[in-house]
Amino acid sequence: MCKRRLFSDVAQLHIGIMPLERIQNLGYDPGNASAKVAEAPNSADEALRHSEEKYRMLLDEIQDYAIFMLDPQGVVASWNAGAERIKGYKADEIVGHNFSVFFRSEDIKRGMPEELLRITATNGRHEFQGMRVRKDGSRFLASIIFIALRDRAGNLRGFSEISRDLSESKESAAKYRGLLEAAPDAMVVVNQSGEIVLLNVQAEKQFGYRRDELIGQKVKNIIPQGFAERLIADGTRTAAEALAQQIGTGIELTGRRKNGSEFPIEIMLSPLESPEGILVTAAIRDITTRKKTDAHVLELNRSNEELSQFAYVASHDLQEPLRMVASFTELLARRYKGKLDSDADEFIGFAVDGARRMQRLIQDLLAYSRVATRGNDLVHTSSEAALRRALMNLRGAIEESGALVTHDPLPTAMADERQLIQVFQNLIGNAIKYQNPGVPRIHISAARNADKKWTFSVQDNGLGIEPQYFEKIFVIFQRLHKRDEFSGTGIGLAICKRIVERHGGTISVESQLGHGSTFTFDLAGTEGKS
Amino acid sequence: MNHIEVESSHLDVLLVEDSPGDVRLTKEVFRDTNIDIHLHVAWDGVEAMAFLRREGKHVNAPRPDLILLDLNLPKMDGRVVLANIKADANLKSIPTVILTTSESEVDIVKSYRLQANCYLSKPVQLEAFENLVKSINDFWLTKVKLPQQRQGG
Numbered sequence: 001m002c003k004r005r006l007f008s009d010v011a012q013l014h015i016g017i018m019p020l021e022r023i024q025n026l027g028y029d030p031g032n033a034s035a036k037v038a039e040a041p042n043s044a045d046e047a048l049r050h051s052e053e054k055y056r057m058l059l060d061e062i063q064d065y066a067i068f069m070l071d072p073q074g075v076v077a078s079w080n081a082g083a084e085r086i087k088g089y090k091a092d093e094i095v096g097h098n099f100s101v102f103f104r105s106e107d108i109k110r111g112m113p114e115e116l117l118r119i120t121a122t123n124g125r126h127e128f129q130g131m132r133v134r135k136d137g138s139r140f141l142a143s144i145i146f147i148a149l150r151d152r153a154g155n156l157r158g159f160s161e162i163s164r165d166l167s168e169s170k171e172s173a174a175k176y177r178g179l180l181e182a183a184p185d186a187m188v189v190v191n192q193s194g195e196i197v198l199l200n201v202q203a204e205k206q207f208g209y210r211r212d213e214l215i216g217q218k219v220k221n222i223i224p225q226g227f228a229e230r231l232i233a234d235g236t237r238t239a240a241e242a243l244a245q246q247i248g249t250g251i252e253l254t255g256r257r258k259n260g261s262e263f264p265i266e267i268m269l270s271p272l273e274s275p276e277g278i279l280v281t282a283a284i285r286d287i288t289t290r291k292k293t294d295a296h297v298l299e300l301n302r303s304n305e306e307l308s309q310f311a312y313v314a315s316h317d318l319q320e321p322l323r324m325v326a327s328f329t330e331l332l333a334r335r336y337k338g339k340l341d342s343d344a345d346e347f348i349g350f351a352v353d354g355a356r357r358m359q360r361l362i363q364d365l366l367a368y369s370r371v372a373t374r375g376n377d378l379v380h381t382s383s384e385a386a387l388r389r390a391l392m393n394l395r396g397a398i399e400e401s402g403a404l405v406t407h408d409p410l411p412t413a414m415a416d417e418r419q420l421i422q423v424f425q426n427l428i429g430n431a432i433k434y435q436n437p438g439v440p441r442i443h444i445s446a447a448r449n450a451d452k453k454w455t456f457s458v459q460d461n462g463l464g465i466e467p468q469y470f471e472k473i474f475v476i477f478q479r480l481h482k483r484d485e486f487s488g489t490g491i492g493l494a495i496c497k498r499i500v501e502r503h504g505g506t507i508s509v510e511s512q513l514g515h516g517s518t519f520t521f522d523l524a525g526t527e528g529k530s
Numbered sequence: 531m532n533h534i535e536v537e538s539s540h541l542d543v544l545l546v547e548d549s550p551g552d553v554r555l556t557k558e559v560f561r562d563t564n565i566d567i568h569l570h571v572a573w574d575g576v577e578a579m580a581f582l583r584r585e586g587k588h589v590n591a592p593r594p595d596l597i598l599l600d601l602n603l604p605k606m607d608g609r610v611v612l613a614n615i616k617a618d619a620n621l622k623s624i625p626t627v628i629l630t631t632s633e634s635e636v637d638i639v640k641s642y643r644l645q646a647n648c649y650l651s652k653p654v655q656l657e658a659f660e661n662l663v664k665s666i667n668d669f670w671l672t673k674v675k676l677p678q679q680r681q682g683g
């Protein structure tokens with residue numbers, strides 16, 4: 001950061017001011033100073049006095065820094081052009097007054113001016129950033145260095161203050177401000193005391209303040225909780241460590257606008273090392289919209305969940321009364337067939353058939369909803385073993401039809417084995433069922449696709465499907481044939497689709513009427529073939 | 531005087547079930563399966579316990595050879611009935627078969643923990659239900675040897 005240069009200048013100046021014991025001669029106390037000078041009227045002293053005057057002139061002319069002396073009680077003893085320009089007092093208006101007038105009333109109440117002098121006297125030097133008050137009452141953030149001035153004997157003779165108005169730090173701040181303004185997010189730069197040093201126009205807009213209303217204010221005013229606390233050093237960590245723990249992670253907090261309204265924000269912190277200490281740049285994003293979207297997604301998931309639960313419970317509870325209808329119409333049919341008239345036989349027949357079909361529909365609906373509610377985790381699964389199991393379950397149909405089922409070596413895939421068996425079983429079962437006269441030939445293969453998934457194919461030589469039905473056949477309870485041609489509710493492919501989608505894949509069909517069909521579906525793979 | 535000491539040719543089964551349709555269906559199927567079964571019905575859990583303990587109007591109730599117990603019952607839940615039976619020194623040796631529509635794993639585990647002798651779910655199809663009743667008859671009422679029953683009250 002260019003900022004670093006600011007105070008290396010000050011440091012050089014500071015060196016230039018030495019030796020300390022001479023500095024008092026630059027001070028206000030003319031009696032004391034002139035007495036000293038008068039005591040040493042030799043040429044060496046003359047030369048010294050001359051050089052001190054040069055320093056004094058130099059200091060007086062410095063515009064960018066307020067440089068002035070205080071006596072041990074904090075009474076202003078000297079004043080330079082920079083001090084006048086920055087603080088707004090002329091030398092004769094301020095010299096002789098206590099320096100506490102530069103502080104905010106709340107700081108004075110806290111005893112800050114005395115405390116500063118005490119610390120400086122103890123440590124010899126004290127550097128900090130703080131809010132200062134100009135003659136006209138306006139405030140500004142200053143970077144300040146206090147130096148205790150002691151004579152050779154070590155007696156405290158006073159203090160020097162070298163300070164700079166940070167809000168006007170020219171090149172560096174301007175450059176940094178330019179950067180901030182270019183950022184899409186609201187940006188706020190905060191010092192270790194939790195005070196706002198810099199902000200961009202997006203931050204003004206977001207929080208509804210004008211810039212000068214925020215500069216120098218506690219960041220707590222706009223982010224009441226969770227930010228300032230994160231910057232503070234404590235017994236177990238330094239400020240740098242405290243900050244390091246927060247860097248780079250989005251922290252969700254609440255922002256407060258000037259009008260008191262609150263909104264969700266996400267902040268990203270990054271440190272900005274400067275000679276004034278570590279500053280923290282916070283990129284602040286209004287996440288109201290995202291939060292709403294999140295809430296919608298959550299709500300959608302919940303209602304999906306509820307719906308599938310509903311389907312399950314409804315179909316389960318429907319089974320009970322239906323069991324009565326089906327059982328008693330069957331009993332009726334069994335005991336009274338031929339004992340009533342032919343109309344009665346026919347009516348009972350329809351009732352029995354209707355009840356049976358409804359039972360199948362409900363069972364299929366239950367099976368369909370169980371894909372989601374009773375699914376197991378996806379684990380490494382041998383698809384070849386799953387296929388063997390499916391073929392075993394189908395052995396009645398295979399023997400009856402004389403179907404020839406062949407397959408390539410099949411890979412290990414990420415799957416719920418029970419569901420993979422069901423997919424194979426439904427697809428191969430369909431291939432056997434929807435057949436031309438002749439021997440059903442079915443071949444199962446797998447190939448790695450571009451997404452590194454495994455694409456499985458179940459190819460048959462059956463009836464085939466017209467292209468306009470390629471999508472429709474996967475919809476629940478959609479059938480292409482009349483009930484007396486082929487039995488079934490139209491659930492098998494819908495279940496396959498649901499299972500494959502639960503596995504993160506897709507299922508589709510390619511077919512030519514009369515020339516068989518190829519169903520393909522993909523599953524996330526694992527390395528190698530099983 | 532009681533129903534057991536005679537080489538009684540019939541078996542007593544207590545069906546605890548609140549659905550009249552199910553009661554009738556079970557009666558019909560048992561009648562077709564084994565003519566020697568006397569099916570007694572308790573319509574809720576409280577009545578089931580009264581029957582087993584020969585209380586009130588059930589003072590002359592026979593000690594059943596088998597209990598068929600539904601889980602979801604009015605007044606006293608089937609799970610409580612099961613716990614009461616298995617906590618009663620007089621009753622716990624009576625084979626108690628859970629016969630319910632619930633296929634919930636929770637119910638199954640809980641029933642076995644409460645020492646149900648077996649757990650059966652009612653099949654949806656009539657034929658399957660008939661086969662189930664035949665199995666109950668073949669196993670619990672024909673093949674299984676039970677301890678010598680104690681004379682009740």
